[in-house]
Amino acid sequence: MKIENKTPIAEEIIRNNPTGHGLFAGIGDNFNSVAQVICELMDDAVSNLRANSGDPELSMRVVLSLENLGDAVEISVTDGGTGIADLSSALTIACRDGAQTPLNEHGFGLKHALASCDSSPEQMWSIRTRTKADAAANQYREVKAPYSMGTSELDKPMKVRFYSGTGDLPHPTGTSISVRCPMAKFRTVKPDRKAAPSDFHNLVRYIIEELRYVYAGILANTPITMEVWEISGGEETQHTLTPLLPVWEEGSVKDYGEIPCNLGGGPLTIRCKYGNILKNPSNAIYYKCNMESSGVELRINGRAIEHGMFDRVWGEAIHPSQNRFLVQVDLISDNPTALPATKNTKTSFCEADPRLKNLLSWIASYVPVPAKDVDSVELRCVRELTAKRENDPTALRVSREEPVFQKIGLKAKVDLFVGYIDRVTIYEAKAGKTKALDLYQLRMYVDGCALDNKPVDEAVLIAKRHSAEVKELRDILNTLTAPDGRPYNFRLATWDEEGIVIRQSA
Numbered sequence: 163m164k165i166e167n168k169t170p171i172a173e174e175i176i177r178n179n180p181t182g183h184g185l186f187a188g189i190g191d192n193f194n195s196v197a198q199v200i201c202e203l204m205d206d207a208v209s210n211l212r213a214n215s216g217d218p219e220l221s222m223r224v225v226l227s228l229e230n231l232g233d234a235v236e237i238s239v240t241d242g243g244t245g246i247a248d249l250s251s252a253l254t255i256a257c258r259d260g261a262q263t264p265l266n267e268h269g270f271g272l273k274h275a276l277a278s279c280d281s282s283p284e285q286m287w288s289i290r291t292r293t294k295a296d297a298a299a300n301q302y303r304e305v306k307a308p309y310s311m312g313t314s315e316l317d318k319p320m321k322v323r324f325y326s327g328t329g330d331l332p333h334p335t336g337t338s339i340s341v342r343c344p345m346a347k348f349r350t351v352k353p354d355r356k357a358a359p360s361d362f363h364n365l366v367r368y369i370i371e372e373l374r375y376v377y378a379g380i381l382a383n384t385p386i387t388m389e390v391w392e393i394s395g396g397e398e399t400q401h402t403l404t405p406l407l408p409v410w411e412e413g414s415v416k417d418y419g420e421i422p423c424n425l426g427g428g429p430l431t432i433r434c435k436y437g438n439i440l441k442n443p444s445n446a447i448y449y450k451c452n453m454e455s456s457g458v459e460l461r462i463n464g465r466a467i468e469h470g471m472f473d474r475v476w477g478e479a480i481h482p483s484q485n486r487f488l489v490q491v492d493l494i495s496d497n498p499t500a501l502p503a504t505k506n507t508k509t510s511f512c513e514a515d516p517r518l519k520n521l522l523s524w525i526a527s528y529v530p531v532p533a534k535d536v537d538s539v540e541l542r543c544v545r546e547l548t549a550k551r552e553n554d555p556t557a558l559r560v561s562r563e564e565p566v567f568q569k570i571g572l573k574a575k576v577d578l579f580v581g582y583i584d585r586v587t588i589y590e591a592k593a594g595k596t597k598a599l600d601l602y603q604l605r606m607y608v609d610g611c612a613l614d615n616k617p618v619d620e621a622v623l624i625a626k627r628h629s630a631e632v633k634e635l636r637d638i639l640n641t642l643t644a645p646d647g648r649p650y651n652f653r654l655a656t657w658d659e660e661g662i663v664i665r666q667s668a
């Protein structure tokens with residue numbers, strides 16, 4: 163349908179004011195985990211403290227309290243900031259009047275977070291705040307659930323209520339936001355791939371790791387401090403958060419320090435550090451040297467936004483041997499237009515943003531991607547095995563990555579091919595424990611060699627150890643014959659037997 167400029171014969175007003183509960187139900191639930199919801203509340207506290215860090219009367223402490231109520235969790239974030247002067251604009255969706263730092267990007271986070279915990283008619287939340295003016299008048303102010311727009315009799319306006327005293331706020335000024343989150347939703351802090359059920363304490367531990375990661379740059383470089391109070395069964399445990407930092411492999415790290423840059427929206431500073439990291443077994447999610455947690459980590463003013471992104475910077479999927487490679491990039495600026503825009507969950511950047519594109523090309527230009535096979539355990543073992551065979555006078559030909567099935571142009575390669583004086587042996591290597599499929603892969607190589615007219619006398623699957631089913635499968639396969647009619651001769655060997663020590667540098 164083409165849009166035309168015709169003169170109408172009549173007009174009617176569209177009545178599209180949403181109701182508060184309708185809008186609340188509509189905007190909630192875009193987060194993958196309640197930990198991200200909590201980050202929105204933490205962001206508001208951090209933003210206020212960062213914008214007012216010059217005020218010596220404020221407390222730079224943010225406390226997240228998590229109280230186990232059985233079927234729900236009472237989540238509260240309390241800060242010692244300036245308090246909220248204008249609660250109307252703070253509670254207006256998409257209103258950016260109160261923005262203080264680039265962390266207040268969407269005018270959305272607070273409402274989004276409350277709605278994401280519970281947007282049902284039973285929703286329970288409260289905002290309690292105290293500015294310097296309130297403190298002088300010995301009062302505090304409070305707004306409570308439910309969210310409303312005050313558009314009709316059924317959608318009564320929310321009210322700010324004034325009370326005398328401090329309202330249990332721990333600092334002379336500040337804000338405390340509490341929201342009740344049903345337990346089923348609170349459990350989303352546990353990543354789906356973790357199978358074992360988690361008790362409340364474990365769920366709190368996931369949140370702590372998330373906060374230590376997301377705010378690492380803030381905890382490390384600013385006076386802002388964070389605590390998590392875990393309250394369950396009448397007991398209270400207080401955790402003071404330290405930044406979660408990767409453990410770098412010595413000698414692999416390059417730190418560019420602070421580099422002035424412009425991504426198209428004005429000057430900013432890029433902090434960039436990269437290298438190989440070592441596995442930290444005490445982390446549940448981050449810096450695990452796996453595909454999910456490695457690659458490029460992007461932050462704004464110390465706050466993590468997105469990670470992974472390897473393929474978007476270097477145009478191809480990360481190779482398992484590059485899993486320890488990490489690039490940390492932190493964009494420092496108080497000017498929101500200098501920074502690439504984030505999605506309104508703040509868990510990724512807006513893909514089409516030209517400043518993001520410029521940032522990704524900056525990374526591709528200044529950070530060299532590591533060679534694919536550096537340092538994989540399997541490869542190091544194969545190299546050692548190759549060296550041993552090369553020193554064996556009875557081995558006439560030692561060839562790594564020997565192509566097979568060339569007859570049909572297959573790109574298959576055998577890990578190691580050894581032509582001894584009296585026999586040909588091929589090796590398929592695995593760093594850890596073998597699977598049935600590994601033996602079948604080796605069988606494919608034997609078949610390929612037979613068809614390529616370099617028949618194999620012995621095919622060795624070498625690994626750290628072999629499962630019972632692999633041993634059974636070997637016995638079965640050894641009763642069969644290759645395409646050239648020769649009987650198969652599969653053997654299972656271990657690195658131990660070869661005197662090769664698996665050195666896990668990760």
Ligand SMILES: Nc1ncnc2c1ncn2[C@@H]1O[C@H](COP(=O)(O)OP(=O)(O)O)[C@@H](O)[C@H]1O
Pocket residue numbers: 202206207210241243244245246251252253257258259260261262265266267268269270271272273274337
């Ligand atoms: N803890 C807090 N301290 C001071 N001001 C706050 C706090 N939480 C929220 N606000 C005010 O409420 C506004 C709206 O918050 P929010 O909905 O998260 O949107 P945004 O952070 O994008 O502005 C903030 O801009 C800020 O002015």
Ligand SMILES: [Mg+2]
Pocket residue numbers: 202205206265266267270271272
């Ligand atoms: Mg916010």
